[in-house]
Amino acid sequence: MSRTPWWRGAVIYQVYPRSFQDANGDGVGDLPGLLARLDYIASLGVDAIWISPFFKSPMHDFGYDIADYRAVDPLFGTLDDFDRVLARAHALGLKVMIDQVLSHTSIEHAWFRQSRESRDNEKADWYVWADARADGAPPNNWLSIFGGGAWQWEPRRRQYYLHNFLTTQPDLNFHHPDVQQAALDNVQFWLDRGVDGLRLDAINFCFHDRLLRDNPPKPAEQRVGRGFSADNPYAYQFHYYNNTQPENLAFLERLRALLDRYPDAVALGEISAEDSLATTAEYTRDGRLHMGYSFELLTDDGSAGYVRTTVERLEAQMREGWPCWAVSNHDVQRVVTRWGGASPSPDLALQLLMLVCCLRGTACVYQGEELGLPEADLPFDAIRDPYGIAFWPDFKGRDGCRTPMPWDDSENAGFSDAAPWLPIPAAHARLAVAAQAGDATSTLERVRRFLAWRRQQPALVRGEIAFLDVPEPVLAFRRRSPEQTLLVAFNLSDAVQRVALPLARAPRSAMASDDGDSRWNAGDLLLAPRGRWFALA
Structure with missing residues (x-):
């Protein structure tokens, strides 16, 4: 088993840093807080951590709108803090993966501030700009995942720019070779710093159709949301042209060539396409990404038949690559609520964590899954997610899975000395780490025993x-x-x-x-x- 790459069959623990541990008393988790809790993560028996974005950002999308790829946002600490996290994690035997959001930036990124000023500056073509139609309408019918059109008017250029996500997240033009090189340079900055891997956010969104062709309509019976509200008009189209373009394959090969210069460095791509399983198979073969994962097990269907069909479909197509599975993350309702309803069985959380860790591939476990945390039901005045605010009340956004980790029974559950950025439900406080630690019958301790046992089973690691x-x-x-x-x-x-x-x-x-x-x-x-x-x- 020593010859197996570390990431094949690994269990990766996802940390959402603003909700993990606050060390400076501002109500928001940070890198020093993560550092203080690394021993806890190591005690679970996982192999790696994936840290969601901590880069400089105006936080319109809580860090997935990056203003500087090489700087830590002061909200989370400093580069020195990150280096200390990296060193301590490695000392504990944990690999460290970080998010890289390559397809778009923040509107506050220096590249965009320059690009929006004119049509003839050095960065003029670094983003996706297009002229209005004759009637002033946007150039085509593409839609944003967060609702409404995917084009925003910029008066300084008298053009529209593309945003597949929020209007504050303009899409980069990866058809421009300088954009590709700049993205690779930013990745190399973190590889040189010693990170072990990258989780590539929305990696199939890097390229758009050069001809800006309209997406065709999708029949009502096929409008099934994956990672977004089924009431979202985004589900009304086949997204053939605003993402998942063939040019992306050559870029992934360039990215892989860079990673291959760093022993054991790995790339995990998040893929949400019209046929995500087929795209995952395509993106993980022929020297592209090491692993890919999609939203297929992040849906509402947790039946045995659905799980089997999903895994078998990917297995039939993935001849060379390696899958990664997750049933929870920072973008979807927590799985014990999603698959277990309002009153889930107390054994459900452990069972589902075991299940995802027994499928062929690598498993991602989201913080709090090991405690059996249910989805938090927050009132509208507590909602911070712009997605939830826009679609309330039918869809409450992503805040319910992002509430802070409960550590003990003290005020604010040991997360912070101040009021946390999102409220911590009483039901979560009852499931706190301190309440479960040492209790052999608790979900936490049974997870620890299972992961220790799994690590010794070669069939589960790589079979x-x-x-x-x-x-x-x-x-x-x-x-x-x-x-x-x-x-x-x-x-x-x-x-x-x-x-x-x-x-x-x-x-x-x-x-x-x-x-x-x-x-x-x-x-x-x-x-x-x-x-x-x-x-x-």
Whole structure:
């Protein structure tokens, strides 16, 4: 197993820094706070951390609108603080991945401030500019993910600029070779500093259709949101032209060539396309990205059939690349609420974390999943997310999954000495780290035991996967490596399930069940409610 690249089969813990730990008492998490909690992260048994943006930004989209790619925003600390986080993480055996948001910048970035001034300056073509139609309307029908048109008028140039996200997030023109080189130079800055990997935000949005062709309409029955509200008009189009262009492949190859100069550095791409699984397979072959992940398991469907179909579709297409799976992140409702409803089973959080860590690939675990945190239900006056404000009340935005980590039962749950930037629900405080630590029956301690066990199973780290034909609501599959074959089964319901597995001989237990009653019994598998089962074949 020592010859396996560190990221293959790794468990990556996502840190949303403004909500992890506040060290300076301003109510917002920061890098010194993260530094103080690195020992906790290491104690979970994960392999790496992915840190969401901490770069200089006006924070219109909470750091995903970058004003300086090489500077730490004072809200989070300094470059020296980041270096201390990096050094301490490495000392603890943790790899460090950082977000890179390449497709767009903030309107406050120096590049855009110069580009918007005229049509003939040095940065004039660094962003996507277009003339109005004869009637003054935008050049085409492209829409923003955050609602409404994707074009904003700029009076100084008397042109529109493209923004696939907020109006304060103008899209860079990656057709310009200088833009590509500038993006690579910024990536190299962090690789030289010692980061182990990059999580590439919206990486399929770097290029747009040069002809600015209209996106075709999507039939009503196909308007299924992935990572955005189904009521969002963005779902009304096939997004064939505003992202996922063929020119992106050559850029990804240039990016990979840069990464290959740094031993063990890895690139994980976030991909949201019309067929995200096909694009993930395409982006992770032929010397492009090391890994890709999409929103396919970040949807409302948590059935066994959907999970199986999703994984099998990617497996059928991904001949060379390596998948990465996540069921929660900073952009979607927390999974115990999304898949478990208002009153989820107390075993659901552990089961779903186990599930995502048992699929072939690398797993991303979002902060708080190890505690079983449900989605926070915030009142309108507490909402900070512009997406939620725009679509309230049908869609409440992303703040419900971004509330601060609960550490103990003190005021503000040990997150800050000041009122936190988002309120911490009482239900979260009851699930605080201090309340669960040392309790062998808690979600936190069972996660720690599972991750320690998983690390010793070569079949789960790098083995192949093949699903077994069993009825809903049971998901069963075989993981096989040269050293080991494991049988894995999950009961994705709150009722006892008995299934017959198509096995030639009785399996041997691989892990003592901690769910009460799941066991092999006279040729049948008896699964407890929300039960899980592991056996050696």
